[in-house]
Amino acid sequence: MKLPELGESLPPAQPSPEAVKLLALRRSTPADFLCAPGPDAPTLTEILTIAARAPDHRRVTPFRFIVFEGEGRGRFGETLKAAFLANDPGAAEARIDYERDRFMRAPVVIAVVSRVDREHRTPEWEQLMTAGAVGQNLLLAASAHGFAAQWITEWYAYDENVIKALGLEGNERIAGFIYIGTAKEAPKERARPDLQSIVTYY
Numbered sequence: 001m002k003l004p005e006l007g008e009s010l011p012p013a014q015p016s017p018e019a020v021k022l023l024a025l026r027r028s029t030p031a032d033f034l035c036a037p038g039p040d041a042p043t044l045t046e047i048l049t050i051a052a053r054a055p056d057h058r059r060v061t062p063f064r065f066i067v068f069e070g071e072g073r074g075r076f077g078e079t080l081k082a083a084f085l086a087n088d089p090g091a092a093e094a095r096i097d098y099e100r101d102r103f104m105r106a107p108v109v110i111a112v113v114s115r116v117d118r119e120h121r122t123p124e125w126e127q128l129m130t131a132g133a134v135g136q137n138l139l140l141a142a143s144a145h146g147f148a149a150q151w152i153t154e155w156y157a158y159d160e161n162v163i164k165a166l167g168l169e170g171n172e173r174i175a176g177f178i179y180i181g182t183a184k185e186a187p188k189e190r191a192r193p194d195l196q197s198i199v200t201y202y
């Protein structure tokens with residue numbers, strides 16, 4: 001995909017029935033139902049490039065990515081295992097193995113790290129929302145490239161030992177782990193918000 005040059009004129013809208021369909025049918029695939037293949041290196045770069053194109057008030061870039069793939073997932077598994085055992089030293093072997101192998105559920109896992117610049121005049125709330133938009137863009141970009149995905153936090157997004165092992169700074173938090181791969185089986189539609197109960201007209 002050719003990316004625009006800085007300052008290049010861009011169409012203000014991109015009417016696309018295909019994009020409308022993608023958005024209307026977007027559905028997460030639970031991590032337990034993911035398998036290989038995942039995106040190759042150039043495709044992953046394109047997915048991350050699209051994800052990083054989220055709305056960002058005053059261009060703070062209040063986020064970053066950590067990519068887990070290949071053996072890196074297994075290495076991180078040892079961190080998960082140690083963190084889990086620190087919380088539950090008497091856990092059963094099978095449960096410990098399950099926690100260690102969480103990142104093995106998908107060929108690629110992306111941590112979206114929210115990174116707030118507290119000195120910046122863009123409010124923290126807006127910077128946090130940008131990280132959320134990045135996560136959603138990541139899901140959409142994965143889907144448009146033919147991959148299933150799920151946004152997960154689970155316990156380890158909030159675990160002090162895991163956060164330390166990932167090298168997060170005091171102004172950083174895990175917005176989510178986006179698991180990306182191929183669906184073993186098609187997900188079913190789930191209930192969606194009733195528009196009448198969430199829309200008012202002023």
Ligand SMILES: Cc1cc2nc3c(=O)[nH]c(=O)nc-3n(C[C@H](O)[C@H](O)[C@H](O)COP(=O)(O)O)c2cc1C
Pocket residue numbers: 026027028029150151152153154155175176190
């Ligand atoms: C910030 C965030 C954290 C989430 N964490 C989890 C999680 O830990 N486990 C889970 O099953 N779903 C989690 N979800 C929800 C799933 O990603 C997904 O949205 C849900 O299964 C519904 O599917 P849908 O995306 O097709 O609506 C999270 C979503 C968000 C936005």
